[in-house]
Amino acid sequence: MCQGNDVNCPEFRLHYRMFKEELNVERRSFLKSSFAAGGGAAALAAGGLSLVTPALAQASAAKRPGAPAYHYLPANADTVHWGYFSKKLKPQVEIDPGDIVTIETLTHHAGDDLERMVTGDEGAESVFLWTKDKKGVDRRGAGPTDPKVYKKGSGEGMGVHIMTGPVYVRGAEPGDILEVRILDCAPRPSANPEFKGKSFGSNAAANWGFHYNDMLDGAKREVVTIYEVDATGGRSWAQAVYNFKWVPQVDPFGVMHETIDYPGVPVDHSKTQRNYDALKGVRLPIRPHFGTLGLAPAEADYVDTVPPSYTGGNIDNWRIGKGAVMYYPVSVEGALLSVGDPHASQGDSELCGTAIECSLTGTFQLVLHKKADLAGTPLEELNYPMLETKDEWLVHGFSVSNYLAELGADAQSEIYKKSSVDSALRDAFRKMRHFLMTTKGLTEDEAISLMSIGVDFGVTQVVDGNWGCHAIVKKDIFAARV
Amino acid sequence: MCQGNDVNCPEFRLHYRMFKEELNVERRSFLKSSFAAGGGAAALAAGGLSLVTPALAQASAAKRPGAPAYHYLPANADTVHWGYFSKKLKPQVEIDPGDIVTIETLTHHAGDDLERMVTGDEGAESVFLWTKDKKGVDRRGAGPTDPKVYKKGSGEGMGVHIMTGPVYVRGAEPGDILEVRILDCAPRPSANPEFKGKSFGSNAAANWGFHYNDMLDGAKREVVTIYEVDATGGRSWAQAVYNFKWVPQVDPFGVMHETIDYPGVPVDHSKTQRNYDALKGVRLPIRPHFGTLGLAPAEADYVDTVPPSYTGGNIDNWRIGKGAVMYYPVSVEGALLSVGDPHASQGDSELCGTAIECSLTGTFQLVLHKKADLAGTPLEELNYPMLETKDEWLVHGFSVSNYLAELGADAQSEIYKKSSVDSALRDAFRKMRHFLMTTKGLTEDEAISLMSIGVDFGVTQVVDGNWGCHAIVKKDIFAARV
Numbered sequence: 036m037c038q039g040n041d042v043n044c045p046e047f048r049l050h051y052r053m054f055k056e057e058l059n060v061e062r063r064s065f066l067k068s069s070f071a072a073g074g075g076a077a078a079l080a081a082g083g084l085s086l087v088t089p090a091l092a093q094a095s096a097a098k099r100p101g102a103p104a105y106h107y108l109p110a111n112a113d114t115v116h117w118g119y120f121s122k123k124l125k126p127q128v129e130i131d132p133g134d135i136v137t138i139e140t141l142t143h144h145a146g147d148d149l150e151r152m153v154t155g156d157e158g159a160e161s162v163f164l165w166t167k168d169k170k171g172v173d174r175r176g177a178g179p180t181d182p183k184v185y186k187k188g189s190g191e192g193m194g195v196h197i198m199t200g201p202v203y204v205r206g207a208e209p210g211d212i213l214e215v216r217i218l219d220c221a222p223r224p225s226a227n228p229e230f231k232g233k234s235f236g237s238n239a240a241a242n243w244g245f246h247y248n249d250m251l252d253g254a255k256r257e258v259v260t261i262y263e264v265d266a267t268g269g270r271s272w273a274q275a276v277y278n279f280k281w282v283p284q285v286d287p288f289g290v291m292h293e294t295i296d297y298p299g300v301p302v303d304h305s306k307t308q309r310n311y312d313a314l315k316g317v318r319l320p321i322r323p324h325f326g327t328l329g330l331a332p333a334e335a336d337y338v339d340t341v342p343p344s345y346t347g348g349n350i351d352n353w354r355i356g357k358g359a360v361m362y363y364p365v366s367v368e369g370a371l372l373s374v375g376d377p378h379a380s381q382g383d384s385e386l387c388g389t390a391i392e393c394s395l396t397g398t399f400q401l402v403l404h405k406k407a408d409l410a411g412t413p414l415e416e417l418n419y420p421m422l423e424t425k426d427e428w429l430v431h432g433f434s435v436s437n438y439l440a441e442l443g444a445d446a447q448s449e450i451y452k453k454s455s456v457d458s459a460l461r462d463a464f465r466k467m468r469h470f471l472m473t474t475k476g477l478t479e480d481e482a483i484s485l486m487s488i489g490v491d492f493g494v495t496q497v498v499d500g501n502w503g504c505h506a507i508v509k510k511d512i513f514a515a516r517v
Numbered sequence: 518m519c520q521g522n523d524v525n526c527p528e529f530r531l532h533y534r535m536f537k538e539e540l541n542v543e544r545r546s547f548l549k550s551s552f553a554a555g556g557g558a559a560a561l562a563a564g565g566l567s568l569v570t571p572a573l574a575q576a577s578a579a580k581r582p583g584a585p586a587y588h589y590l591p592a593n594a595d596t597v598h599w600g601y602f603s604k605k606l607k608p609q610v611e612i613d614p615g616d617i618v619t620i621e622t623l624t625h626h627a628g629d630d631l632e633r634m635v636t637g638d639e640g641a642e643s644v645f646l647w648t649k650d651k652k653g654v655d656r657r658g659a660g661p662t663d664p665k666v667y668k669k670g671s672g673e674g675m676g677v678h679i680m681t682g683p684v685y686v687r688g689a690e691p692g693d694i695l696e697v698r699i700l701d702c703a704p705r706p707s708a709n710p711e712f713k714g715k716s717f718g719s720n721a722a723a724n725w726g727f728h729y730n731d732m733l734d735g736a737k738r739e740v741v742t743i744y745e746v747d748a749t750g751g752r753s754w755a756q757a758v759y760n761f762k763w764v765p766q767v768d769p770f771g772v773m774h775e776t777i778d779y780p781g782v783p784v785d786h787s788k789t790q791r792n793y794d795a796l797k798g799v800r801l802p803i804r805p806h807f808g809t810l811g812l813a814p815a816e817a818d819y820v821d822t823v824p825p826s827y828t829g830g831n832i833d834n835w836r837i838g839k840g841a842v843m844y845y846p847v848s849v850e851g852a853l854l855s856v857g858d859p860h861a862s863q864g865d866s867e868l869c870g871t872a873i874e875c876s877l878t879g880t881f882q883l884v885l886h887k888k889a890d891l892a893g894t895p896l897e898e899l900n901y902p903m904l905e906t907k908d909e910w911l912v913h914g915f916s917v918s919n920y921l922a923e924l925g926a927d928a929q930s931e932i933y934k935k936s937s938v939d940s941a942l943r944d945a946f947r948k949m950r951h952f953l954m955t956t957k958g959l960t961e962d963e964a965i966s967l968m969s970i971g972v973d974f975g976v977t978q979v980v981d982g983n984w985g986c987h988a989i990v991k992k993d994i995f996a997a998r999v
Contacts, residue, residue, distance in 0.1 A: 240965045245946060251961055258962045262970075273970075278962060314963050316998030319971045320991070380970045386946060387969035456938040460976060464727060464868060479733055480740045480760060481796050483722045487869035488744075488755075488862045489801045493975040494942060494986065504976065509802070516798030 086362060086413045086423055086474070087214065087404070094408040098206065099133040103400070106130055110139035110199045110394075112161040115375075117143070118176035118194030118298065120338045120348060122331040122367040126203035129369075132403035135218065136202060137396060140325065140377040143197045143298040144237035144392035148261050151235040151276075152394065155226035159394070162197060163299060165287045172197075175298050177337040177447065187290060192297035193447070194339035196327045196349065200373035202401065207370035210406035212414045213330065213363050215372065215399055220323045220357040222379060223394035224266040234266040236273070236379045236393025239281075241295045244388030245497045257281035257295055259302075260313055262391045264321055264379045273321050273379055273391055275314035279307040319380050323395055324356035326376030329420065333366040334439035335447070340375070342450045342501035345437045347420040351390070351496040352431065352505060353381040360423040362414060372401065383505075385496040413474035419466050426511070430470055431495060432463025432504045451500045459504040463492060467506040475513055485512075568844060568895045568905055568956070569696065569886070576890040580688070581615040585882070588612055592621035592681045592876075594643040597857075599625070600658035600676030600780065602820045602830060604813040604849040608685030611851075614885035617700065619878060622807065622859040623679045625780040626719035626874035630743050633717040633758075634876065637708035641876070644679060645781060647769045654679075657780050659819040659929065669772060674779035675929070676821035678809045678831065682855035684883065689852035692888035694896045695812065695845050697854065697881055702805045702839040704861060705876035706748040716748040718755070718861045718875025721763075723777045726870035727979045739763035739777055741784075742795055744873045746803060746861045755803050755861055755873055757796035761789040801862050805877055806838035808858030811902065815848040816921035817929070822857070824932045824983035827919045829902040833872070833978040834913065834987055835863040836906055844896060844903040854883065865987075867978040895956035901948050908993070912952055913977060914945025914986045933982045941986040945974060949988040957995055967994075 087095075106128050108114060114127045130136055141159055145152035153159045164171030170189075174180050178191025185191045207213060222234035238260045240246065247255060260278040283293045286300045327340055329347025343350045347363045355361060363370075374397060381390030409415045419436065422429040434453045435441055442449040467490055471482035489512055495503035569577075588610050590596060596609045612618055623641055627634035635641045646653030652671075656662050660673025667673045689695060704716035720742045722728065729737060742760040747753075765775045768782045809822055811829025825832045829845045837843060845852075856879060863872030891897045901918065904911040916935045917923050924931040949972055953964040971994055977985035 238966050238970055240962065240969070244965075244969070245942070246950075246965050246968075249943070249947070251950075256962075258966070260962075260966045275963075275966070278966070280962075314959070314967065317957075317963075317967065317994055318997055319967070319994060382969060382971055383973035383975060384942070385969055386972070386974070387965045389969065391970050456942055456976075460727070460866070460938055460979065461731070465731070468728075468733075475799075477796070480722065480738075480742075481757075481799075483726075483728050483869045484720050484740070484742045484757070484760070485796065485799065485801070486728075487722070487726070487864060487867055487871065488720055488873050489864055490868070491865035491975065492868070493865060493973065494938075497942065512799055512801060515800055 086421070086428070088412045091404060091408055091412045091414070095132070095402060095404050098405065100131050103133045103135055104131065106134060106136040108136060108138045108199060108202070109158055110141045110162065111158040112164065112171040115141065115162055115172060115197050115199050116373070117172045117174060117197050118190050118192065118340055120198070120329070120331045120340060120373060121336060122333060122371060123336055124201050124331070124371065126201050126369065126371065129203040129205060130401065131205050132401065135398060135400045137398045138199050138374050139223065139396045140199050140375050141197045141394045142236065142377055142392040143195050144239060144389065145394065146299045146301045147237040147239065147259050148235060149301055150227060151225055151230055151261065155228070163301065165299065165301060167287050177339040187292070187297040188286070188288065194341055195298040196340040196376040198327065198340060198373040198375035201331060201371035203369035203371060204401055204403055207365050207403050208368055208406070209333065209366055211365040212404040212409065212417055213365050213370045213372065214402040214404060215328065215361040215363065216402065217355070217357055217359050217397060218400055219398040220325070220395055222264050222266045222323060223396055232267050234264040234379070234393055235276070236262045236264060236391035238262060238387070238391050239295055239389045241388035243498055245384070245386050262379065264391070264393055271321055272318040274318055277309045277311045278313040279309050282306050319391070321380045322353040322356060324353050324378050324381070325374055325395070325397060326351045326378050326381070326390060328355060328361065328374050329372070330363050330365060331367050331371035332439055338439065339447050341499050342438060343431070343433060343499060343503060344439060344501065345419050349376060349499050350420060350431055350503065351381065351385050351499060352422065352429070353378065354422060354424055354429065358425060362417060362421040362423070364418050384494045385498050388498045416473060427507050427509055428470065429505050429507050430463060430466040432459045432461070432466055432506065433501045434458045435501055436462050438501055454500060454502045456494060456497060456502055456504060459502045460492060463504040463506045467508065475516065568903070568910070570894045573886060573890055573894045573896070577614070577884060577886050580887065582613050585615045585617055586613065588616060588618040590618060590620045590681060590684070591640055592623045592644065593640040594646065594653040597623065597644055597654060597679050597681050598855070599654045599656060599679050600672050600674065600822055602680070602811070602813045602822060602855060603818060604815060604853060605818055606683050606813070606853065608683050608851065608853065611685040611687060612883065613687050614883065617880060617882045618684060619880045620681050620856050621705065621878045622681050622857050623876045624718065624859055624874040625677050625679045626721060626871065627876065628781045628783045629719040629721065629741050630717060631783055632709060633707055633712055633743065637710070645783070647781065647783060649769050659821045669774070669779040670768070670770065676823055677780040678822040678858040680809065680822065680855040680857035683813060683853035685851035685853060686883055686885055687851070689847050689885050690850055690888070691815065691848055693847040694886040694891065694899055695847050695852045695854065696884040696886060697810065697843040697845065698884065699837070699839055699841050699879060700882055701880040702807070702877055704746050704748045704805060705878055714749050716746040716861070716875055717758070718744045718746060718873035720744060720869070720873050721777055721871045723870035725980055727866070727868050744861065746873070746875055753803055754800040756800055759791045759793045760795040761791050764788050801873070803862045804835040804838060806835050806860050806863070807856055807877070807879060808833045808860050808872060810837060810843065810856050811854070812845050812847060813849050813853035814921055820921065821929050823981050824920060825913070825915060825981060825985060826921060826983065827901050831858060831981050832902060832913055832985065833863065833867050833981060834904065834911070835860065836904060836911065840907060842905040844899060844905070846900050866976045867980050870980045898955060909989050909991055910952065911987050911989050912945060912948040914941045914943070914948055914988065915983045916940045917983060918944050920983055936982055936984045938976060938979060938984055938986060941984045942974060945986040945988045949990065957998065
């Protein structure tokens with residue numbers, strides 16, 4: 036049986052009801068756990084080690100209209116937007132703060148193997164539909180939509196991720212903080228009976244990868260590896276099925292794609308050579324997570340999903356999975372949360388340009404913290420996306436912290452000229468300093484000493500234009516601090 | 518009682534004998550463990566997950582003259598060299614391959630609090646001795662030793678670490694690989710009765726720190742924080758004792774040090790203001806390790822200890838502690854291993870310029886692998902320092918991989934102009950690619966895909982001129998590979 040997360044399952048409705056019931060239990064235990072409790076006794080017992088103080092949790096809970104409601108947002112051609120965030124988008128679901136919503140997400144790399152990742156999957160089929168006469172989702176990217184202007188396709192592939200949403204959170208306004216609790220996150224089973232019980236993902240070593248101009252033979256090539264992931268939960272690892280070198284593909288509208296330059300181009304495998312010997316015996320631990328999760332920014336109408344920014348988006352940190360909590364500054368009315376770019380696994384750096392890009396279904400609880408209640412709490416002044424796990428707090432530094440505001444009218448192209456780990460590390464340092472001073476009341480000198488001996492800086496990604504460094508501090512460092 | 522690692526203990530000889538006996542047991546269990554076994558059955562049982570193949574282990578063991586001997590190298594003015602590696606140095610101890618040697622190391626920051634880190638400690642006192650007439654160790658750094666030329670002091674502080682050694686490994690020649698197993702690593706207890714059972718370390722937020730030109734008020738200041746570390750093994754965390762702002766210090770020879778610009782200057786605390794409220798209630802997990810561990814390079818006679826390079830040195834990776842194994846390419850006859858820069862704890866990046874700089878005593882087994890035996894093994898072609906832990910393999914990338922060879926005659930000053938995480942990441946990528954292709958026989962395309970989804974890239978340090986990025990791959994990824 037499916038886990039209530041496979042809309043193609045004949046008994047989906049029954050399974051989904053069972054899932055919701057289980058979720059109630061899980062949710063209660065989740066709320067009892069210390070890290071995301073945000074609620075009185077539990078948080079106190081853990082030494083107040085949540086970013087949400089008990090007082091703030093009470094204030095935020097008091098504004099809820101009632102008990103949390105459940106919502107389900109499937110992914111199909113009507114519920115996704117492809118390649119951009121936008122404050123102009125019509126919400127797909129409106130929820131009250133505190134509500135729980137299950138959101139299906141589709142990988143934009145499913146076209147690399149339609150048979151395994153699309154065939155038989157009604158939602159995915161509607162999104163990937165592309166014949167010479169019809170395209171399920173025409174616009175892909177924040178670029179031009181005028182056929183007289185674009186060259187590769189509508190939206191020009193300036194932004195690539197299939198985003199489900201947005202979710203409108205009632206009462207959310209600029210200056211508030213949206214807390215996003217990831218209650219669950221699981222691979223989407225293949226709907227093709229031939230691949231029952233399995234999920235699949237694609238890893239493209241692509242032209243935007245860090246390695247691309249640095250191959251041993253000096254040649255340039257793009258190589259796609261298809262990975263198999265267990266969808267039943269029985270195995271914790273992925274393994275390669277085959278790989279192939281990208282060869283020029285003509286899309287159904289007749290446009291030639293010499294490289295991977297537009298998302299969702301259906302790969303014609305009669306033109307590729309599939310190598311089924313790839314990575315034999317290699318087992319990659321899976322770390323299911325959402326590469327792109329965030330809110331619509333106010334700065335522009337259509338924003339390329341590739342570069343991450345202060346409202347989150349394509350942070351590509353593999354720690355943003357089940358059990359994690361993200362905090363985002365709300366930039367527009369209703370917050371407008373969208374989710375996409377699901378990954379089965381990724382390493383710090385996402386070196387070759389992509390992760391194991393694999394459709395996932397997530398369940399989220401969205402808690403709103405109003406600006407007026409933030410004063411004196413750790414969330415005051417939070418103007419960057421923060422991650423909280425059971426044991427750690429993480430800040431995310433970028434080459435340019437808020438590139439839309441800082442780089443002028445051409446920000447969305449300029450950012451690709453600013454890619455640098457050095458500047459992302461600088462930003463991560465400044466954010467971690469701010470966090471330690473704000474959250475734990477350290478002096479600047481204390482924060483700097485602590486950062487050198489108790490904070491780990493890592494490379495989040497070097498492939499999203501606005502490159503990222505993260506800084507990790509363990510919560511228990513502060514367990515004895517009054 | 519001491520652990521046989523405190524030369525100031527009145528019963529040191531007895532305790533050392535007991536320690537050696539324990540070590541025999543520990544060593545046997547260490548050798549039985551899979552990761553460093555390098556010896557037949559154990560390595561095979563773990564799927565061959567050591568860099569040392571059973572055949573290589575046999576070949577290397579066959580060249581040992583007999584059972585491993587023990588050696589003890591204390592740290593004192595006669596056994597240390599300060600601030601440089603050098604192929605010209607007379608060995609402090611000569612050993613056979615496979616021998617075990619316990620080496621005391623002293624932090625070069627002990628002058629920040631002589632009372633806690635030097636007083637009563639015969640070895641440390643001999644090293645830190647500095648009156649107007651006498652200096653225990655005159656030369657500190659690879660710089661000029663002519664009083665008519667230097668400004669700050671002999672060696673000019675071009676290199677700062679107190680290095681114990683070198684250890685000469687009989688039979689070691691350029692092209693061989695030296696495997697350094699860290700069997701033990703423990704804090705050196707304070708010899709001052711007032712601080713019995715405690716060790717101390719210093720963290721200097723110094724002028725070479727990443728933060729230094731980026732303070733909130735735009736001012737420049739250096740701040741030293743003294744940390745206390747439990748020396749009995751009962752506690753796994755460090756805590757701050759006090760901090761102070763560096764104020765100009767006149768050394769015993771009359772030279773004024775406006776900033777921290779020469780190692781071992783005894784701090785006169787009648788001129789500082791000590792703040793005992795620093796980091797109250799903050800507990801930093803300790804990760805004892807050696808910041809600087811490596812071999813003398815062939816490229817120059819005197820080499821600044823600060824920038825790490827292909828023979829190791831100041832890698833500043835906190836994972837180089839107990840249970841870890843390092844592999845270094847041998848560059849000169851006898852290998853000439855030196856150890857120093859002991860740390861109680863450090864985060865990835867060593868942001869402010871130093872770790873918790875804290876004297877440690879380490880026990881090492883040095884295994885030699887001859888060039889002629891390396892063909893076809895994972896250690897073939899290894900021309901960079903590699904780290905193996907129980908579960909992981911790590912490569913270390915630097916801004917310039919072998920700066921002594923690549924940057925010409927002025928390499929030792931030029932390297933400080935090349936500091937960059939971006940280029941260190943490039944180097945780490947290339948080394949990890951090489952490692953995966955050499956060790957596991959992956960194709961370049963397989964290696965690149967794996968690096969994006971199963972390798973984590975982190976920032977090792979951004980304060981040693983030749984900045985570092987490391988790449989971590991988990992061994993069990995390959996457990997099922999034939």
